[in-house]
Amino acid sequence: MTIATALEALSTFLGDRLSRSKSDLAAHGQSESYFLPTPPDAVAWPETTEDVTEIMRICNEHGCPVTPWGAGTSLEGHALAVRGGLSLDFSRMNALLEIHPEDLDAVVQPGLTREELNRDLRATGLFFPVDPGANASLGGMAATRASGTTTVRYGTMADNVLGLQIVLADGRVIRTGTRARKSASGYDMTRLFVGSEGTLGIITELTLRLHGQPEAISAAICAFDEIGAAVDCVIATIQSGIKVARIEFVDAATAAAVNAYSAGSFAEKPHLLIEFHGSPQTVAEESQRLGELVDDMGGEGFRWSTKPEDRSALWEMRHTAYWAILASRKGARAVVTDLCVPISRLAEAVEETRADIAASPIPGPILGHMGDGNFHAILLIHDDAPDELAAAKALSHRMVERALRMGGTVTGEHGVGMGKLDYMQAEHGDAWALMGDIKQVLDPKGILNPGKLVPQL
Amino acid sequence: MTIATALEALSTFLGDRLSRSKSDLAAHGQSESYFLPTPPDAVAWPETTEDVTEIMRICNEHGCPVTPWGAGTSLEGHALAVRGGLSLDFSRMNALLEIHPEDLDAVVQPGLTREELNRDLRATGLFFPVDPGANASLGGMAATRASGTTTVRYGTMADNVLGLQIVLADGRVIRTGTRARKSASGYDMTRLFVGSEGTLGIITELTLRLHGQPEAISAAICAFDEIGAAVDCVIATIQSGIKVARIEFVDAATAAAVNAYSAGSFAEKPHLLIEFHGSPQTVAEESQRLGELVDDMGGEGFRWSTKPEDRSALWEMRHTAYWAILASRKGARAVVTDLCVPISRLAEAVEETRADIAASPIPGPILGHMGDGNFHAILLIHDDAPDELAAAKALSHRMVERALRMGGTVTGEHGVGMGKLDYMQAEHGDAWALMGDIKQVLDPKGILNPGKLVPQL
Numbered sequence: 001m002t003i004a005t006a007l008e009a010l011s012t013f014l015g016d017r018l019s020r021s022k023s024d025l026a027a028h029g030q031s032e033s034y035f036l037p038t039p040p041d042a043v044a045w046p047e048t049t050e051d052v053t054e055i056m057r058i059c060n061e062h063g064c065p066v067t068p069w070g071a072g073t074s075l076e077g078h079a080l081a082v083r084g085g086l087s088l089d090f091s092r093m094n095a096l097l098e099i100h101p102e103d104l105d106a107v108v109q110p111g112l113t114r115e116e117l118n119r120d121l122r123a124t125g126l127f128f129p130v131d132p133g134a135n136a137s138l139g140g141m142a143a144t145r146a147s148g149t150t151t152v153r154y155g156t157m158a159d160n161v162l163g164l165q166i167v168l169a170d171g172r173v174i175r176t177g178t179r180a181r182k183s184a185s186g187y188d189m190t191r192l193f194v195g196s197e198g199t200l201g202i203i204t205e206l207t208l209r210l211h212g213q214p215e216a217i218s219a220a221i222c223a224f225d226e227i228g229a230a231v232d233c234v235i236a237t238i239q240s241g242i243k244v245a246r247i248e249f250v251d252a253a254t255a256a257a258v259n260a261y262s263a264g265s266f267a268e269k270p271h272l273l274i275e276f277h278g279s280p281q282t283v284a285e286e287s288q289r290l291g292e293l294v295d296d297m298g299g300e301g302f303r304w305s306t307k308p309e310d311r312s313a314l315w316e317m318r319h320t321a322y323w324a325i326l327a328s329r330k331g332a333r334a335v336v337t338d339l340c341v342p343i344s345r346l347a348e349a350v351e352e353t354r355a356d357i358a359a360s361p362i363p364g365p366i367l368g369h370m371g372d373g374n375f376h377a378i379l380l381i382h383d384d385a386p387d388e389l390a391a392a393k394a395l396s397h398r399m400v401e402r403a404l405r406m407g408g409t410v411t412g413e414h415g416v417g418m419g420k421l422d423y424m425q426a427e428h429g430d431a432w433a434l435m436g437d438i439k440q441v442l443d444p445k446g447i448l449n450p451g452k453l454v455p456q457l
Numbered sequence: 458m459t460i461a462t463a464l465e466a467l468s469t470f471l472g473d474r475l476s477r478s479k480s481d482l483a484a485h486g487q488s489e490s491y492f493l494p495t496p497p498d499a500v501a502w503p504e505t506t507e508d509v510t511e512i513m514r515i516c517n518e519h520g521c522p523v524t525p526w527g528a529g530t531s532l533e534g535h536a537l538a539v540r541g542g543l544s545l546d547f548s549r550m551n552a553l554l555e556i557h558p559e560d561l562d563a564v565v566q567p568g569l570t571r572e573e574l575n576r577d578l579r580a581t582g583l584f585f586p587v588d589p590g591a592n593a594s595l596g597g598m599a600a601t602r603a604s605g606t607t608t609v610r611y612g613t614m615a616d617n618v619l620g621l622q623i624v625l626a627d628g629r630v631i632r633t634g635t636r637a638r639k640s641a642s643g644y645d646m647t648r649l650f651v652g653s654e655g656t657l658g659i660i661t662e663l664t665l666r667l668h669g670q671p672e673a674i675s676a677a678i679c680a681f682d683e684i685g686a687a688v689d690c691v692i693a694t695i696q697s698g699i700k701v702a703r704i705e706f707v708d709a710a711t712a713a714a715v716n717a718y719s720a721g722s723f724a725e726k727p728h729l730l731i732e733f734h735g736s737p738q739t740v741a742e743e744s745q746r747l748g749e750l751v752d753d754m755g756g757e758g759f760r761w762s763t764k765p766e767d768r769s770a771l772w773e774m775r776h777t778a779y780w781a782i783l784a785s786r787k788g789a790r791a792v793v794t795d796l797c798v799p800i801s802r803l804a805e806a807v808e809e810t811r812a813d814i815a816a817s818p819i820p821g822p823i824l825g826h827m828g829d830g831n832f833h834a835i836l837l838i839h840d841d842a843p844d845e846l847a848a849a850k851a852l853s854h855r856m857v858e859r860a861l862r863m864g865g866t867v868t869g870e871h872g873v874g875m876g877k878l879d880y881m882q883a884e885h886g887d888a889w890a891l892m893g894d895i896k897q898v899l900d901p902k903g904i905l906n907p908g909k910l911v912p913q914l
Contacts, residue, residue: 182797
């Protein structure tokens with residue numbers, strides 16, 4: 001009943017698909033965030049559901065922790081094997097298994113990334129819309145209930161996963177959901193596993209909802225003198241029912257960072273970046289409606305275009321923003337926060353956060369998916385200044401308290417992992433204990449991604 | 458530890474809000490379906506969450522079954538107290554507690570019906586879109602994961618419940634979800650309870666997502682010579698991305714029944730009834746696109762209109778359909794089936810079902826929400842002809858098998874209740890046992906709506 005005996009049995013079963021090399025352990029002990037490196041005891045590369053089944057049987061028998069690894073893009077330490085044991089790397093289970101164009105769905109393995117999927121879908125006229133920014137694995141995106149820039153129009157992973165194949169802690173394989181577009185048949189097991197962060201079972205196959213590539217796309221950009229005016233414009237857009245596909249906010253510091261990073265010429269003011277998807281007439285009509293609203297609300301320089309080259313320049317601003325922000329402070333590392341509140345509290349939440357950061361010793365540009373009430377401050381810290389990590393954590397802590405005070409959630413899209421574990425009781429109260437009860441019944445030995453999401457025994 | 462001792466304690470607590478009168482028991486022992494009347498031992502009318510808490514404490518202590526009762530419109534026997542005990546009638550917990558127009562949400566008690574909510578919302582410019590036909594209670598709709606005519610555009614109850622207040626079996630009160638529009642914070646407890654049919658906890662409050670009343674609505678109707686052509690037209694509509702808000706099918710027998718019932722003059726052919734929601738330009742554009750598609754696919758008499766009076770005539774056909782069908786066979790009762798398949802299999806599923814009914818001794822008009830792949834046969838039987846119930850059950854059984862064979866679900870929207878319990882193993886395999894495990898941990902004494910949804914101990 002030890003990790004060592006499990007690894008012996010796993011080594012016999014997996015051969016060279018189990019590694020204990022220093023470089024493999026180190027690669028799977030890193031995260032994109034501020035958590036300390038925590039290498040697993042071994043890394044396994046399953047190639048089939050049957051491999052995962054046998055791995056789970058062995059690990060369950062010996063009580064060896066198993067932590068799934070997708071593309072390693074999590075920001076909350078989800079994929080770190082903090083209790084040791086096995087890192088289960090899905091990079092070899094990355095096939096697009098089936099496309100059903102007539103049903104607008106596809107069946108994929110968990111290691112496939114969203115960019116790979118969309119590349120493979122290009123000729124079909126369909127696409128998978130959920131876009132968290134990073135080129136994450138689809139299994140990881142489901143496990144963390146990812147969302148992102150297009151959620152305001154297409155929903156989160158909870159809305160775009162139709163069904164799952166799951167290997168349970170004891171190796172049993174179950175299927176959740178069907179390829180029908182809706183069902184009232186029993187507990188919604190698909191949505192129980194989506195967002196469960198690998199703590200209830202291992203995703204080995206996903207059926208995803210696809211959408212038609214829009215006939216036309218228009219994109220628009222505009223600047224505001226003040227953060228508050230930009231946020232008010234987002235709120236008015238959502239409330240007036242203008243059907244944006246994306247409505248992204250970046251602040252003045254982000255615009256400046258992008259200018260410095262990629263020789264841009266954006267006004268160094270808060271911006272909104274907006275996209276519409278639909279027929280040529282619809283996107284023209286909606287773009288014009290938004291233009292009028294922006295004018296009314298004091299926005300400047302509103303222009304919209306359906307030309308791909310104009311759109312690309314605009315989205316480059318959004319997509320390089322993170323790297324530009326990182327580069328804006330030499331040698332800095334990022335602590336990325338993730339707050340989501342009801343739209344009515346958004347302006348207040350952003351303004352309080354801005355003032356709080358301004359009063360702190362560290363810079364923290366703000367950007368986000370304002371149409372969902374969700375934004376991030378990218379807090380930039382120097383490793384050799386220990387006060388700065390403390391300042392970042394304190395700012396993040398106050399953002400979480402702000403979210404809860406305003407009726408929001410401690411994480412809009414990055415998940416719990418380790419980073420938000422301490423806030424689960426405050427957000428969920430007794431419902432958190434219930435999550436622990438459900439975990440206990442599905443994983444009585446506690447081997448599935450221990451140290452995350454549920455109350456720790 | 459008996460129902461009798463529980464009722465004694467409940468009587469002390471509730472006074473005249475507990476009834477054992479024959480008429481009250483009979484009223485709560487009926488269903489809209491073919492199940493035998495099964496009166497509970499008593500009916501309670503809670504008025505607050507605290508009432509429900511105390512009721513559950515008493516019932517849990519004494520092992521007394523509790524079955525929630527909303528508006529009694531379930532078609533699968535959900536609200537029948539088949540193991541006796543208490544029927545918990547929510548008609549006095551029917552308040553609209555809060556409207557947040559700026560956040561597009563409302564907080565309601567479970568006994569409020571969807572028509573009452575929409576009446577109260579009228580002046581706000583908002584509405585709650587889920588429309589299962591019946592004027593069901595919102596608590597019941599959440600408990601059964603209801604959907605209906607507008608699901609193709611606005612989703613099911615799973616998509617439109619943001620959060621719940623739940624009283625657990627032991628009387629603990631939890632809250633799930635927040636008023637933020639998305640969250641990645643832990644297991645999706647809201648969606649675990651939505652569709653759990655009162656077997657995991659009692660819903661005492663719901664936060665619902667509202668939508669802006671569309672600026673313009675257009676409605677269209679057209680007829681087809683054959684069922685297959687009508688279904689093909691629905692499939693083409695969905696696949697071409699035309700944004701219908703409703704796309705309903707009725708067959709020739711339904712059109713004939715409506716003509717007879719309300720002196721209509723519909724062609725006695727299969728029809729599609731379609732609605733678009735949006736700006737005046739959008740609904741005009743989409744209606745025209747659909748008109749072209751209908752022409753291409755051999756539809757006849759396509760006309761569309763944005764005039765409320767034209768729309769009302771059209772939707773009268775859909776809304777009176779059930780009663781018209783019932784009246785079309787004198788003295789008949791309905792056995793309502795509920796099948797949902799991937800869109801690509803829809804034509805085949807409808808055609809096989811039609812042929813199967815034609816070869817049976819009973820009539821069974823077909824109608825449904827074809828845009829979701831979901832349809833119903835309304836099987837008409839005479840009580841004094843026992844062969845007919847058997848024939849209806851056999852037809853329903855073959856519809857279920859057909860759904861599973863085609864990758865669909867045994868219930869698109871009516872839920873499991875008692876009617877689909879025998880098919881859960883076939884649809885879910887080992888995942889059904891898991892549902893039982895979750896039930897067991899949340900309701901160890903099995904007092905919450907026993908006899909429904911999960912494996913029976």
